Amino acid sequence: MTTITVDGRVVGFAPGATVMEAALAGGIDIPRLCHHPELRPSGGCRLCLVEVEGMPKPVPACGLACRDGMVVATVGDRLWAMRREIIDLFVSEHPLACSTCEADGACDLQRYAAAVGVTESTHPTEVHRSLYQDDNPFFVRDHQYCILCGKCVRVCDEVVGVNAIDFAGRGFESHVATPFDGDLIESACVFCGSCVQVCPTAALRPVTRLRRGREAEFARVRTICGYCGVGCGIEYALAEGQIVYAAGYPGAPVNGEFLCAKGRSGWDFVSSPDRLTRPLVRRDLAYRAGLTTDPWEMPDTSPLGSRKADTEAFLPVSWEVALGLVADRLAAVVTEHGPDAVAGLASARCTNEENYLFQKLMRAGIGTNNVDHCARLCHASTVAGLGAAFGSGAMTNPIREIREADCLLITGSNTAESHPVIGYEVVRAVKRGASLVIIDPRRIPLVDHATLWLQPRPGMDVFVFLAMMHVILRGGWEDPAFIAERTEGFEALAAAVREHPPEVAALASGVPAALIEEAARVYALGARAAGGDERPRGRGRSSILYAMGITQRSNGTDLVRALADLAMLCGHLGKPATGVNPLRGQSNVQGACDVGALPNVLPGYQPVADAEKRAAVAAAWGVSHLPESPGLTVVEMMRAATAGRVRAMYVMGENPMISDPNLTHVEEALRSLDLLVVQDIFPSETALLAHVILPAASSLEKDGTFTNTERRVQLLAPVVPAPGQARPDWEIVGRLAEAVAARLGREGGPRWRFGSTADIMAELGQVTPQYRGIGHERLEGESLVWPCPAPGHPGTPILHTTAFTRGRGLFHPVRAALPAEQPDDEYPLILTTGRILVHYHSGTMTRRSESLAWREPRGFAEVNAADAATAGVLDGKPMIIRSRRGEVRTQARVTDRVPPGVVFLSFHWKEGAANLLTSDESLDPVAKIPELKVSAVRIERPARP
């Protein structure tokens, strides 16, 4: 082992490590202000000067590479004299007003000033930078405290990759600035606050933190973010039980210490006055149940049209009354129409324990497999496609390995906006010299970092994938050993892709053949970007990242399989920094699938049709049998409700009135139900159609586990108490299940009463093979990546290392299919839907966050200048988008982010709801996922502006 000696102690070092890194790893602290472990050394502050034997003068440890046998001293009279002078110079431009400073106790400059005994500068003190910038609700920049360490500038460049700020001016006028010293919102800033995270002084502070006291007075609680599927660790600072601000913390397994705008600033929804705090019964049902003497009729105005979420139509009742009413009605539907007349929507935003209990209620309590959740609308095709190809439908490799890849292929994922912290990994990979191939019709923000950008017409990417495989085989770039030893079905694939030369794909997709060929070469060989530091070895490591641009398609399962074929062809699986990586959209969508909130599988993806597995789970639950035919999927439930086959629905933490395709049909379906129960934290558009609303606790108010997109199971901790009578979902589901069992005369059956989420997890592990070794006791301050089949098992960060879950990987010759709906004369444009950075899903949380709503208060659509001109649509002005299903009115933004022929509309808004336009007809035949990414539309300038 190679070692250096630091202050008489021998410490080892990894190849390429600096003296700073080796010392810190060995537990030796070196003073530093501009160093950050995730940033390249800048050597600017000079505080980390160390003496090295054989060198005449002190050198900065942060930029000094270790050499075997090096002898280093980090302390000594000369070093401390130098450090004292450096601090003296710093404070000559920095007010030492520590007694009133909000960073008191959390300031690195204060700490080192104390260490060297500087109480005031010996130089004339003059603060040259006194600008105070508070142009946004996320954070303020208070220049008087800035010491120009440059960490904010570097993190914005090296991690976030947007370069919103840089040094401007010279000499005493040097300062960190946006372009033209303008407002942040006019810059490239994404408001992630990574600059605030790394700032060593009070120069950058969250707005919510102003005037809230001293750092030392705050309590701190760590939990997992409740937004997207990345699963970032967040630390909340609290004063008097209220959240003051949120921050990352070093060592969080997924995100290190970085967050996005939603994670850092989007927590204030918890204290919104709109929160549901009491169970509510709709007044017509309340009248019929004798709870009130006032008759009332449900109006037929759509909740999409109402200005604000108004619960006037509901009567607050006690939990006993609400649950009793729901149990009575559910039992009546089961008795009169059979268990399959009941359907349940679980939630990708509730915990594993809650989803487990929910599907158990549907299967063992009610007796139906009619349980699904919004994974149907996002990655059902992944679960089906990767399940068939590999045997497991989940991300194959860890998020933290993305930075180590030589080539990243991103397709159908707007990573920087939908999974921002994974976007940071991509930026880091590119900064290290990786090539980035993006296949996407939209100019997504990461295109700024791309080596190659292939821009297929929406729906035509399948031709590109097939042609890439054609080119790979033609060029001999496949991995014959991997194909022979690890896969089956290669001959059929080879024969199929022979039909797809790049010239044909170019005609279909609009991507030049030469670009397809180059993308194929770069991906297959894992070729690094030109100018990147070359690594001396053969095939590089290529990783595929994809999301809903692939899956939300009428041929989504086939597209997923095409990506699986591509990876297997080149052997980019089962090794670090490779793989096929579906990025999942919600905090626990992976977990909700894992624990069986799907109509065709029991917990752990055990098919309901498999008699043996079904019997085993039935035995574990203490029921004689479980329903054997697969239940209804999300879209099928809505159709069945309209047809009268489903009479009652129980919706936990989902908002199909915004998120499901063809909202006109969804509303019709929900209104036709005999009983709609919605359990939520807000009166969502769906809840406003319910008969009974049950108030739930948010993820910041409870414990349990989330499983992130890389299969990592992490423990939540309650940060604040739930408001009013709101309860955690697992308690509500458990109590309701008990009440239903009592009414159906099924007492003494399955266990519904649990003392804690840890108890539920213990049962969950017994019936879910992948989670067998995961108990809450193992997750305290830790996390585990499934499969974890036994109590001592360390977890499995990389899947398919020696064999695929199904044995051999199965190639699948994909047929090139066109989108179900093609543009025509009447509807000449293609609508594609998606997320934007500062909002999330149906907006119930983010639109109630002051800062996020400030950044993007209203919905908008992106349209190309050519199409806007044809339709007479003006930039920034209202526009009407019409499809065969409906029309919406929204703001037009004329931009080259979309090519001619394509309109993009985000789906977060009830005003101008994108899903009024999408189709619920064209479902993927295997996964039953609707084609949300391609709808034929036309745009118009409204008659009335």
Add this chain to the structure above:
Amino acid sequence: MSFDSSAPADAGPRERPRLRKFAYRGDPLAEPPPPELSEIISRHRGERDGLITVLEEIQRRFGYLGERQLRYVARDLGFPLARIYGVVTFYNWFLLTPPGLHQVKVCRGTACHVNGSALILDRLIAELAIGVDETTPDGRLTLQTVACVGACSLAAVVVVGSDTYGRMSPEEALRTLAALPGGDGDSG
């Protein structure tokens, strides 16, 4: 420059900001760049180290660097706009606003300093009633400093446009500026 070195340091707790409402302002670069700018930009496409050259060419052509021009450079050549602004504000030579008819540069090098260039600068500031890097209201003169022009044998030096004037005193400098074309005393 938007910071004020004379403002007192305020270390007290701050109030939460009162915010302007967000308004979508449209894409400032929806139109293609003008042909002359486009020509310069396209000659330097793909040059990762060509930023300063591009900025120099634009300033030589247009006299200064306009905000829109820099936005086009950022977008079309792939340099972060914040970095471009950093470069432009670092180098004295680059101008973000149109200069006056004559650019007057007082040399502040060592030899010129010894020969009284500080007195020249103070006098010009007083007489012209403008600060360094500012332009007279009539647009005639822009006052700047320069660290050294390499003409130390002629100290103290004032450079006007591309002409160098040596052995300057405050009075001589004022007379030189008064004699420049475009002023009150200009009959031609």
